[in-house]
Amino acid sequence: MGVRHVVSFSGGKDSTATLLTALSRFGRENVVPVFCDTGNEHAEIHDYLRYIEESLGIQILRLKANFDAEIAAKRMFVARDQRVGRKYDTEPVFDAQGNPVPKRDGRGNILYRAVKRDGLTVQEPIQKTRKVGGGRRVRWTNRAKRRALEVLHPTGNPYLDLCLWKGRFPSRLAQFCTQELKRNVMVEYQLGLVDSGYTVVSWQGIRRDESPNRRNAKQFEKIAPHYYIYRPLVEWSALDVFDYCGKRKIQPNPLYLQGFSRVGCMPCINCSKKEIWNTHSRAPEYLEQKKEWEILVSKASKRGYATFFNKDLHQKGAASSIVYEANKIDSIIIWSRTTRGGKQFDILSDIEDPMACSSSYGLCE
Numbered sequence: 001m002g003v004r005h006v007v008s009f010s011g012g013k014d015s016t017a018t019l020l021t022a023l024s025r026f027g028r029e030n031v032v033p034v035f036c037d038t039g040n041e042h043a044e045i046h047d048y049l050r051y052i053e054e055s056l057g058i059q060i061l062r063l064k065a066n067f068d069a070e071i072a073a074k075r076m077f078v079a080r081d082q083r084v085g086r087k088y089d090t091e092p093v094f095d096a097q098g099n100p101v102p103k104r105d106g107r108g109n110i111l112y113r114a115v116k117r118d119g120l121t122v123q124e125p126i127q128k129t130r131k132v133g134g135g136r137r138v139r140w141t142n143r144a145k146r147r148a149l150e151v152l153h154p155t156g157n158p159y160l161d162l163c164l165w166k167g168r169f170p171s172r173l174a175q176f177c178t179q180e181l182k183r184n185v186m187v188e189y190q191l192g193l194v195d196s197g198y199t200v201v202s203w204q205g206i207r208r209d210e211s212p213n214r215r216n217a218k219q220f221e222k223i224a225p226h227y228y229i230y231r232p233l234v235e236w237s238a239l240d241v242f243d244y245c246g247k248r249k250i251q252p253n254p255l256y257l258q259g260f261s262r263v264g265c266m267p268c269i270n271c272s273k274k275e276i277w278n279t280h281s282r283a284p285e286y287l288e289q290k291k292e293w294e295i296l297v298s299k300a301s302k303r304g305y306a307t308f309f310n311k312d313l314h315q316k317g318a319a320s321s322i323v324y325e326a327n328k329i330d331s332i333i334i335w336s337r338t339t340r341g342g343k344q345f346d347i348l349s350d351i352e353d354p355m356a357c358s359s360s361y362g363l364c365e
């Protein structure tokens with residue numbers, strides 16, 4: 001049935017350059033720009049989508065994840081939960097010399113597991129572990145059930161619904177937001193095209209100099225029959241990208257001129273201290289919204305506490321309520337104004353005019 005060039009469009013500079021490249025090579029009729037709406041974007045992203053559509057004479061397909069079924073299943077699970085017992089954190093055990101202590105069965109025999117080393121499968125002793133702390137109750141208490149069932153209803157906002165379903169916000173170590181709100185939605189759409197008989201080339205605006213994780217990004221990959229990934233910008237720099245768009249008379253997203261170094265969620269869970277302060281200065285309504293989300297998602301969590309950011313502003317092993325107080329939005333805003341390990345206030349942050357251009361890419365001369 002032909003080839004569909006599907007461009008993941010986020011409203012950022014890299015995806016804009018990728019879209020322009022795809023259109024110049026294959027034309028509007030063969031290119032499908034797709035935007036995954038997380039429900040957590042700055043309103044200017046949607047304005048920018050309309051600007052791109054009008055400037056290039058194209059239509060961007062908007063896709064949204066839906067978690068209605070997952071939330072309904074969780075409601076049922078929480079209401080029915082009658083489990084007993086506790087769940088414990090564990091830590092590995094070492095002997096007095098600092099060597100790992102192997103785990104043994106009831107007869108004293110060391111237990112092994114198969115692991116791959118340099119392409120060979122070898123048997124390795126399993127390290128003994130011990131319980132740490134008093135553990136957590138496995139079942140939902142009736143009080144927690146009442147609290148969760150009050151808020152476990154779809155809101156229509158994919159980001160919030162995802163967090164209500166999971167009972168927590170994503171984190172750097174559990175970044176399920178990207179997976180559930182963007183990757184899965186995009187892959188489902190593309191596989192649908194493949195199943196309809198198209199060959200799909202998925203265009204991704206990834207650059208190797210963006211981060212250590214991306215330094216080995218391949219330019220071209222075959223994922224499955226009739227399904228490929230193409231990354232035309234792998235060898236470009238950020239300035240190459242702005243230059244390319246500028247030569248084609250396409251303006252960068254205005255958020256870059258407001259000091260945001262990346263365009264996407266507002267805010268992103270991985271925001272730096274400076275970006276959090278910038279958001280508070282220029283778009284405080286987005287942090288106010290996250291305060292409301294923290295209340296809702298806390299209610300949907302078994303422990304009763306959930307914070308949008310987790311900047312480890314608490315003692316290791318602290319109780320949930322202390323972790324919540326240290327990392328909730330109000331505390332994070334105060335922390336974002338500090339320098340020197342979060343102890344000293346940065347008075348210059350109050351002097352800086354929040355409406356002035358502070359692009360991290362030097363877009364304004």
Ligand code: SF4
Nearest residue numbers: 177178264265268269
């Ligand atoms: S990693 Fe950040 S930008 Fe990506 S989906 Fe999560 S919050 Fe949004």
